[in-house]
Amino acid sequence: MTERRQAGPRCAALVGPYLSGKTTLLEHLLHACGATQRRGTIKDKNTVGDFSPEARARQMSVELNVASAEYLGESWTFLDCPGSIELAQDGYNALLVADVAVVVVEPIAERMRAAGPLLKFLDEREIPHMIFVNKLDDATSPVRAVLEALQAVSARPLVLRQVPLQDGEEVTGYVDLVSERAYRYKPGEKSDLIAIPDTEKEGERSARQQLLESLADLDDGLLEKLLEDTVPPTGEIYALLTRSLQSDRVVPVFLGAAEKDSGVRRLLKALRHETPEVRSAAARMGIDAARGEPIAHVFKTVHMPHTGKLSLARIWRGEFADGMQVNGERLSGLSRMTGQQQARLAKAGPGMVVGFGRLEKVKTGDAVTPSGKVPAGLSPWPDPALAVYGMAMRAENRNDEMKLSQTVAKLCEEDGSLRVEYNADTHEMVLWGQGEIQLQIAADRLRTRHHLAVKMQPPQVPYMETIKRATTQHARHKKQSGGHGQFGDVHIAIKPLPRGSGFAFEDRVVGGAVPRQFIPSVEEGVREYLKRGPLGFAVVDLAVALTDGQYHAVDSSDMAFKTAARLAMSEGMAKCEPVLLEPILKIAVAAPGEFTANVHRLITGRRGQILGFEPREGWAGWDETKCYLPQKEMSDMIVELRSLTTGVGTFHWAFDHLQELTGRHADEVVQRRQRAAAAQ
Numbered sequence: 001m002t003e004r005r006q007a008g009p010r011c012a013a014l015v016g017p018y019l020s021g022k023t024t025l026l027e028h029l030l031h032a033c034g035a036t037q038r039r040g041t042i043k044d045k046n047t048v049g050d051f052s053p054e055a056r057a058r059q060m061s062v063e064l065n066v067a068s069a070e071y072l073g074e075s076w077t078f079l080d081c082p083g084s085i086e087l088a089q090d091g092y093n094a095l096l097v098a099d100v101a102v103v104v105v106e107p108i109a110e111r112m113r114a115a116g117p118l119l120k121f122l123d124e125r126e127i128p129h130m131i132f133v134n135k136l137d138d139a140t141s142p143v144r145a146v147l148e149a150l151q152a153v154s155a156r157p158l159v160l161r162q163v164p165l166q167d168g169e170e171v172t173g174y175v176d177l178v179s180e181r182a183y184r185y186k187p188g189e190k191s192d193l194i195a196i197p198d199t200e201k202e203g204e205r206s207a208r209q210q211l212l213e214s215l216a217d218l219d220d221g222l223l224e225k226l227l228e229d230t231v232p233p234t235g236e237i238y239a240l241l242t243r244s245l246q247s248d249r250v251v252p253v254f255l256g257a258a259e260k261d262s263g264v265r266r267l268l269k270a271l272r273h274e275t276p277e278v279r280s281a282a283a284r285m286g287i288d289a290a291r292g293e294p295i296a297h298v299f300k301t302v303h304m305p306h307t308g309k310l311s312l313a314r315i316w317r318g319e320f321a322d323g324m325q326v327n328g329e330r331l332s333g334l335s336r337m338t339g340q341q342q343a344r345l346a347k348a349g350p351g352m353v354v355g356f357g358r359l360e361k362v363k364t365g366d367a368v369t370p371s372g373k374v375p376a377g378l379s380p381w382p383d384p385a386l387a388v389y390g391m392a393m394r395a396e397n398r399n400d401e402m403k404l405s406q407t408v409a410k411l412c413e414e415d416g417s418l419r420v421e422y423n424a425d426t427h428e429m430v431l432w433g434q435g436e437i438q439l440q441i442a443a444d445r446l447r448t449r450h451h452l453a454v455k456m457q458p459p460q461v462p463y464m465e466t467i468k469r470a471t472t473q474h475a476r477h478k479k480q481s482g483g484h485g486q487f488g489d490v491h492i493a494i495k496p497l498p499r500g501s502g503f504a505f506e507d508r509v510v511g512g513a514v515p516r517q518f519i520p521s522v523e524e525g526v527r528e529y530l531k532r533g534p535l536g537f538a539v540v541d542l543a544v545a546l547t548d549g550q551y552h553a554v555d556s557s558d559m560a561f562k563t564a565a566r567l568a569m570s571e572g573m574a575k576c577e578p579v580l581l582e583p584i585l586k587i588a589v590a591a592p593g594e595f596t597a598n599v600h601r602l603i604t605g606r607r608g609q610i611l612g613f614e615p616r617e618g619w620a621g622w623d624e625t626k627c628y629l630p631q632k633e634m635s636d637m638i639v640e641l642r643s644l645t646t647g648v649g650t651f652h653w654a655f656d657h658l659q660e661l662t663g664r665h666a667d668e669v670v671q672r673r674q675r676a677a678a679a680q
């Protein structure tokens with residue numbers, strides 16, 4: 001292989017479906033680099049990554065793991081991203097700043113769908129990526145089948161770089177298809193070079209031919225050689241592979257078993273030789289790495305209990321030093337991370353991934369510069385995923401309510417796919433996110449990091465009510481107690497309005513039957529009543545007119561008229577045929593086409609009304625179904641949708657309208673409301 005000069009600091013993101021072995025791979029990469037003395041395992045809860053109590057308890061990654069290492073004199077940062085679909089935000093953010101992504105998958109062909117959205121993101125953004133087929137010690141599908149299933153969800157051609165050597169079921173090593181050398185795995189050490197076994201020679205040759213043909217599609221020189229039956233020099237193939245990875249035109253596929261330490265060094269070598277330097281990723285973000293003031297991008301925010309806010313950033317250009325001014329704030333603390341270890345730095349340069357301390361105003365996705373200005377042409381940071389699952393949250397101790405909203409705001413800063421909403425109709429604080437696990441992790445963090453115990457429950461649906469009939473009503477409020485009495489007398493007309501009209505108040509009094517100054521009090525009394533109608537919910541879509549009344553020169557007051565109005569409403573409304581209104585959402589459900597029939601069953605099973613479906617724009621083979629769905633039915637819909645669609649189905653939603661609800665469902669809602677009111 002040709003010698004090349006040392007590369008600057010580079011960054012690789014480890015991504016891929018849930019539990020495919022990314023954190024285990026990180027552990028072994030770090031060990032192969034010499035950054036750690038021993039290799040931990042997920043089961044023994046002693047890995048460098050996943051060190052938080054929330055991750056250890058679940059034996060899964062719950063947030064990004066950052067680890068730095070040197071390999072053969074070059075500097076690396078690995079960003080090990082959580083695989084759970086609910087925690088995908090960290091991964092998408094990490095990919096934007098990485099030079100290369102390693103997509104770790106399990107050798108189970110039926111599960112490759114789960115990698116589809118990720119591969120699509122990498123393809124669309126032209127982020128160089130390779131695939132590591134892990135757990136070959138426990139393979140359930142042949143490598144070919146895995147490759148085919150992956151190719152079905154990848155826009156770029158995949159090229160197998162290794163073929164496995166097998167002893168019966170067991171994978172014992174591999175043949176490198178470029179160098180045509182065979183290696184036997186030796187756990188914890190470099191693999192042994194062996195001769196290609198005779199039985200494997202033919203398979204190896206045809207796999208190599210396929211690799212060359214894929215590359216020849218991209219290179220005329222190679223194509224000519226293949227047509228002339230000339231064998232191209234190895235160095236030339238490596239160079240072409242490197243170029244095609246860097247321009248993201250080909251996706252190399254490597255094999256191994258991270259936990260057995262198999263294939264890890266080969267992967268590391270490929271990263272070392274083929275990963276582009278920081279300027280490529282900078283250019284992708286619209287930044288010229290060669291010219292201008294220092295600039296870095298914040299891709300993750302964490303709030304540490306003792307040391308405060310930390311903004312993880314990739315430096316694209318120039319040098320950052322502890323104490324310097326950036327974005328109008330003082331950088332206090334500059335560090336490089338490996339798991340929970342932080343090494344303080346005085347300064348840091350291009351390519352490095354560092355933690356910026358205490359930049360209170362800086363958010364994930366912000367570019368950071370000494371002047372605070374960002375270059376023209378900077379790519380916008382993509383919006384986080386829309387929330388699909390919400391839970392009402394409250395502090396166990398009422399005195400903690402204030403602290404809870406401040407702390408939840410920090411959690412939302414750490415994970416952009418979390419959002420908090422204060423619902424004025426139901427008086428609940430609702431934490432919105434991607435699913436139950438994500439919200440449960442948030443609740444655990446509140447407890448372990450912030451000493452806040454919280455209770456969560458499904459959010460209340462903001463039902464409302466309206467009326468179906470008009471009526472008129474007279475009411476008088478009169479009291480004689482000691483000195484001043486109270487006197488207010490009103491005649492009102494109540495009538496329904498079309499859906500979406502809200503509330504209208506009208507003053508139709510003639511001849512001063514009710515003096516001017518008391519009319520606002522009548523309206524106030526009506527509005528107060530409307531907060532809770534005969535069924536127990538806020539009342540909308542009606543008009544109330546004050547038509548007549550009487551007053552008393554001494555005893556009439558604002559209070560007396562307000563009370564009379566409330567009285568008239570509570571007597572009159574009962575005669576107006578109150579009816580429940582249910583909030584209806586407009587939803588667009590997206591899933592691969594083979595699941596469309598199931599998706600439709602799910603929607604109709606949840607009292608939904610399908611409006612139509614069509615191919616999802618930009619997503620080959622996917623459909624998007626639009627429907628109306630009662631808000632109540634949306635609460636756990638994502639759970640069922642994911643289980644129907646191998647985890648990839650998703651939806652967008654927005655409130656659309658209120659709709660009358662009668663019958664059994666309505667009775668249940670009203671009874672529940674009455675029981676809750678009685679319990680208060």
Ligand SMILES: Nc1nc2c(ncn2[C@@H]2O[C@H](COP(=O)(O)OP(=O)(O)OP(=O)(O)O)[C@@H](O)[C@H]2O)c(=O)[nH]1
Binds near residue numbers: 021134138257
């Ligand atoms: N048989 C086998 N098991 C493995 C291998 N690598 C990882 N595992 C196991 O797979 C499980 C998941 O490993 P992790 O490293 O936590 O996977 P991950 O991709 O980081 O998981 P998330 O971050 O939660 O998506 C653990 O039980 C590992 O012990 C492997 O090469 N072979």
Ligand SMILES: [Mg+2]
Binds near residue numbers: 060080082
């Ligand atoms: Mg992990």
